[in-house]
Amino acid sequence: MKNLRWYIAALLFLSTVINYIDRQALSVVAPVLTKELHLSPVAYANILQAFLVAYTVMYLVSGILVDRFGTRLALGGFVLWWSVSNMLHGLVNSAMQLGAFRFLLGLGESGNFMAACKATSECFPAKERAFVNGLVNAGAAAGAIIAGPLIVWLNFTYGWRSTFVATGALGLFWLIPWLLLYKDPPATESTPAGSRLAAWVGLLGLRQTWGLFLARFFSSPVWWFYLFWLPKYLVEQRGFTMQQMGLLVWLPYAFADLGSVIGGWLSGHLIKRGWNVLKARTACMLPFAMVMPLSVLIPWTSSSVIAMAVISIVAFSHMGWMTNLTTVTNDIYPRPVVGSVAGIAAFGNGLGGAVFTWATGQIVQHFNYDAIFVIMGFLHPISFLLYRYLVRTEVHEPA
Numbered sequence: 001m002k003n004l005r006w007y008i009a010a011l012l013f014l015s016t017v018i019n020y021i022d023r024q025a026l027s028v029v030a031p032v033l034t035k036e037l038h039l040s041p042v043a044y045a046n047i048l049q050a051f052l053v054a055y056t057v058m059y060l061v062s063g064i065l066v067d068r069f070g071t072r073l074a075l076g077g078f079v080l081w082w083s084v085s086n087m088l089h090g091l092v093n094s095a096m097q098l099g100a101f102r103f104l105l106g107l108g109e110s111g112n113f114m115a116a117c118k119a120t121s122e123c124f125p126a127k128e129r130a131f132v133n134g135l136v137n138a139g140a141a142a143g144a145i146i147a148g149p150l151i152v153w154l155n156f157t158y159g160w161r162s163t164f165v166a167t168g169a170l171g172l173f174w175l176i177p178w179l180l181l182y183k184d185p186p187a188t189e190s191t192p193a194g195s196r197l198a199a200w201v202g203l204l205g206l207r208q209t210w211g212l213f214l215a216r217f218f219s220s221p222v223w224w225f226y227l228f229w230l231p232k233y234l235v236e237q238r239g240f241t242m243q244q245m246g247l248l249v250w251l252p253y254a255f256a257d258l259g260s261v262i263g264g265w266l267s268g269h270l271i272k273r274g275w276n277v278l279k280a281r282t283a284c285m286l287p288f289a290m291v292m293p294l295s296v297l298i299p300w301t302s303s304s305v306i307a308m309a310v311i312s313i314v315a316f317s318h319m320g321w322m323t324n325l326t327t328v329t330n331d332i333y334p335r336p337v338v339g340s341v342a343g344i345a346a347f348g349n350g351l352g353g354a355v356f357t358w359a360t361g362q363i364v365q366h367f368n369y370d371a372i373f374v375i376m377g378f379l380h381p382i383s384f385l386l387y388r389y390l391v392r393t394e395v396h397e398p399a
Contacts, residue, residue: 004181005123009132011178012116013139015079018170019112020143020227021150022086022105023051025167026098027228028151028249029160031235031242033098043095045361048228050099052357054106056350062111063343066118067336070184075115076175082108083171089164110346117326117342121335122185127271130281130327134264137323141260141315144227144253152246208332209344211390215325217348219383221356222292222318222376226252226311229360229369237369238304251308256315263288263320264327277331281324282388288321289384295377299370314376321380328391 026033026047034044066074085104092098116136120129147167154163203209231249234240240248263284270280295314298307326342333341363371 007181008119008123009135011174011181012119012132013135013142014174015075015112015171015178016116016136016139017143017146018079018174019082019109020140021147021167021170022082023109024144024147024227025086025151025164026089026102027231028147028246029155029163030232031245032155033160034232037092037095037098039095041365042361044232045357047095047099047102048357048361049354051102051106052224052350052354054103055110056106056347056354058107058110059114059343059346059350061343063114063340063346065111066114067338067340071115071118071122072179072182072184074111075119075182076179078108078111078115079171079175079178080108082112083168085168086171087165087168089168090161110350113326113346114342117329118338119182120327121330121338126277126331127268129330130264130267130271130324131261132264133327133330134260134262134323137260137264137319137326138257141253141256141319145250145257148231148249148253149246152242156242203337203341203344207390208392209341211387212325212329212341212345213348214390215348215383215387216345217352217383218379218386219289219318219321219325219352220349221352222295222314222379223322224353224357225360225372225376226256226315228357229364229372230311233369238307240304248308252312252315255312256319259288259316259319259321260323263323266320267324267327278328278391281328281331282391284324285321285384285387288317288324289380291317292380293377295373298373318380325387332391 030044033039039047062074062078082105085101085108088101088104089098092101113136117133120132120136124132151163151167154166158166230252231245234245234249235242267280267284270283271277275283292314294310298310301307301310326345329342329345330338360372363369
């Protein structure tokens, strides 16, 4: 099929949109659901932890599964699993049940990004990879944008239980074109399981792997906060009604969408002008990281307009940063191990999110949100310094 790779890019974008709609369903209905189930901030944080624990562990496992079974079957299996798991949320009657189904959702959702990373290496040259990764990240923000008004409307029209069923069904429709269109490239040669394990362990001996892991560990908590806590923050701290939150919560995610695409386009533009690939990614990451300390202004303004503006700028910068950071994996590792390396690096994403989510629940319940925004202001500069020190290898085109 002519331009098949761009149809694949569109499907990767859509799978990420669906991934985030399913993930955000709980966050958007949280002000209603937490009251109905009598959940405290700590109890809510523990439920989020159930998702993040499964999500984080599966980053490691799903990367291996993608390398072992191929992108087509692996991603199809992940989407089927998380779609059914999200639909099961509509059956919950207790915090324990909600935590259990949230755990199942986490087992499937992280695989989307491992498979997308692998597909990017299989279908696109270096000059296009950051743009495609930007589309995938834009899918995350687009899903969050759609989730706000869509889920608020579904909740008020049909109730929160039917909301989970309706959003979960989206992935089942996506499976049809994916299985029809995507074909895995021919395997070069089979690798014994022991050799695959040895190669995976060997990746942990590379400073680049640890650089990507640590950069994700320290910077990703910002995005997890805005996904899981922003709707509650706007209602509980800023006094928004559910309707106002549904109408306005999409704004930061829209800016995040722009950051994803612009961040990917910018480094790709520099590469086309002759820049070294790794230097182009790094040069784009630095200004995004330096914008993030603006977060400290949020708790000090009484204006919700100014607060939303700063939150939107922070979301834009974070996704511009993340698009380039995730693309570095495609640039400096051979294609056969891209899924596994992406899993290791993304493990830092989930681990950092789990630690920060637990801390957020404790701080919000016993104090307020102010300290959270101050802490988040300095996570990206720390991440950049670690990345710059550890990821120095010259880029080579994957085999």
